[in-house]
Amino acid sequence: xxxxxxxxxxxxxxxxxxxxxxxxxxxxxxxxxxxxxxxxxxxxxxxxxxxxxxxxxxxxxxxxxxxxxxxxxxxxxxxxxxxxxxxxxxxxxxxxxxxxxxxxxxxxxxxxxxxxxxxxxxxxxxxxxxxxxxxxxxxxxxxxxxxxxxxxxxxxxxxxxxxxxxxxxxxxxxxxxxxxxxxxxxxxxxxxxxxxxxxxxxxxxxxxxxxxxxxxxxxxxxxxxxxxxxxxxxxxxxxxxxxxxxxxxxxxxxxxxxxxxxxxxxxxxxxxxxxxxxxxxxxxxxxxxxxxxxxxxxxxxxxxxxxxxxxxxxxxxxxxxxxxxxxxxxxxxxxxxxxxxxxxxxxxxxxxxxxxxxxxxxxxxxxxxxxxxxxxxxxxxxxxxxxxxxxxxxxxxxxxxxxxxxxxxxxxxxxxxxxxxxxxxxxxxxxxxxxxxxxxxxxxxxxxxxxxxxxxxxxxxxxxx
Numbered sequence: 001x002x003x004x005x006x007x008x009x010x011x012x013x014x015x016x017x018x019x020x021x022x023x024x025x026x027x028x029x030x031x032x033x034x035x036x037x038x039x040x041x042x043x044x045x046x047x048x049x050x051x052x053x054x055x056x057x058x059x060x061x062x063x064x065x066x067x068x069x070x071x072x073x074x075x076x077x078x079x080x081x082x083x084x085x086x087x088x089x090x091x092x093x094x095x096x097x098x099x100x101x102x103x104x105x106x107x108x109x110x111x112x113x114x115x116x117x118x119x120x121x122x123x124x125x126x127x128x129x130x131x132x133x134x135x136x137x138x139x140x141x142x143x144x145x146x147x148x149x150x151x152x153x154x155x156x157x158x159x160x161x162x163x164x165x166x167x168x169x170x171x172x173x174x175x176x177x178x179x180x181x182x183x184x185x186x187x188x189x190x191x192x193x194x195x196x197x198x199x200x201x202x203x204x205x206x207x208x209x210x211x212x213x214x215x216x217x218x219x220x221x222x223x224x225x226x227x228x229x230x231x232x233x234x235x236x237x238x239x240x241x242x243x244x245x246x247x248x249x250x251x252x253x254x255x256x257x258x259x260x261x262x263x264x265x266x267x268x269x270x271x272x273x274x275x276x277x278x279x280x281x282x283x284x285x286x287x288x289x290x291x292x293x294x295x296x297x298x299x300x301x302x303x304x305x306x307x308x309x310x311x312x313x314x315x316x317x318x319x320x321x322x323x324x325x326x327x328x329x330x331x332x333x334x335x336x337x338x339x340x341x342x343x344x345x346x347x348x349x350x351x352x353x354x355x356x357x358x359x360x361x362x363x364x365x366x367x368x369x370x371x372x373x374x375x376x377x378x379x380x381x382x383x384x385x386x387x388x389x390x391x392x393x394x395x396x397x398x399x400x401x402x403x404x405x406x407x408x409x410x411x412x413x414x415x416x417x418x419x420x421x422x423x424x425x426x427x428x429x430x431x432x433x434x435x436x437x438x439x440x441x442x443x444x445x446x447x448x449x450x451x452x453x454x455x456x457x458x459x460x461x462x463x464x465x
Contacts, residue, residue, distance in 0.1 A: 076342065413426040
């Protein structure tokens with residue numbers, strides 16, 4: 001239908017009830033942390049940390065999962081079949097506005113991991129002596145690098161070579177802790193040519209890097225977990241840029257605005273209990289070449305089959321970023337089952353985790369399906385709002401604010417859209433608002449030739465609503 005024909009046809013329609021949902025850019029509600037799925041004492045530690053920091057439990061949960069990934073990494077693997085196993089490597093994003101409590105929620109786990117790291121460095125003394133002896137015999141005085149399980153990074157171009165150096169010293173892997181870093185993983189790194197290296201970090205695969213003016217360095221396994229904090233607008237920018245091949249590997253939480261929480265003074269004794277368990281978890285990871293393997297038993301495989309069958313169906317219905325994220329979720333569900341198993345069984349006394357059965361698989365699937373998936377969908381829906389939809393919303397809000405009885409297309413283009421669109425683009429916006437019940441063509445006004453002028457009446461019911 002031509003623009004003129006549409007204009008005449010639409011003017012003959014009666015007012016419809018305006019759809020005010022276009023005015024609302026709030027995200028759909030997301031679920032709270034399902035603490036009941038987590039074993040003790042981790043469940044209580046998350047709740048206590050939420051109370052003592054005033055920060056959302058969502059962020060504290062992410063720190064716990066990251067802590068397990070830091071001390072286990074490729075040193076603990078979940079074996080589903082002889083041909084399929086997964087390392088306990090996780091990529092996580094903590095999304096929130098400034099002062100939402102992201103750093104406060106993550107800090108307690110960061111302090112505990114620093115203790116583990118310091119204890120490892122004390123154990124490095126024997127290794128340091130052996131290194132000094134090798135240097136003496138070879139005549140080459142190379143610096144001794146102590147163990148490191150957590151690192152931060154600000155320069156994306158230098159991150160991969162730095163991480164390779166760390167993994168050489170700690171083959172089980174490293175946790176990249178990026179709290180407040182200016183860049184989202186996946187943008188600058190794509191430009192630096194490191195996309196394939198990051199994907200190897202996710203799968204704990206082999207990597208070879210050749211830094212400028214330095215010899216090539218290789219590792220057979222490059223396990224890198226990531227914990228990233230990011231503001232919503234920065235995340236949207238990254239996802240809308242099209243550089244999403246890395247972002248869809250992340251478990252994302254974005255609880256949104258939270259009520260004020262009164263701070264509680266709590267005993268620190270539970271921190272010692274969590275620290276003891278982190279120590280025990282770190283002892284599971286002997287070596288990436290000889291990992292602690294957690295088998296999925298027959299009941300667990302049957303339960304996983306049912307979960308993956310539903311996931312396959314859901315992926316076929318999804319589109320865009322959500323479909324890509326679902327494509328990575330079969331690995332994530334298995335890794336979450338492994339994390340839940342070690343959280344439940346390793347307490348400083350038990351030496352090894354048991355097999356993963358139906359209970360662990362179903363708990364991991366519930367955590368993924370009922371918690372992480374709604375958060376991811378909320379993030380992707382927010383990021384995928386098109387420029388056209390944004391213009392429609394902007395004009396609808398402008399109408400509600402200015403309350404005109406009628407407008408011309410040019411007034412909308414100049415005042416509501418600030419001349420950022422063409423006349424045709426503005427026309428399409430007005431036609432959409434006609435469909436939504438906000439405006440309709442006004443045939444009472446005609447130009448000098450007698451044709452209907454491009455003027456639109458505004459539905460008075462909009463102001464009543």
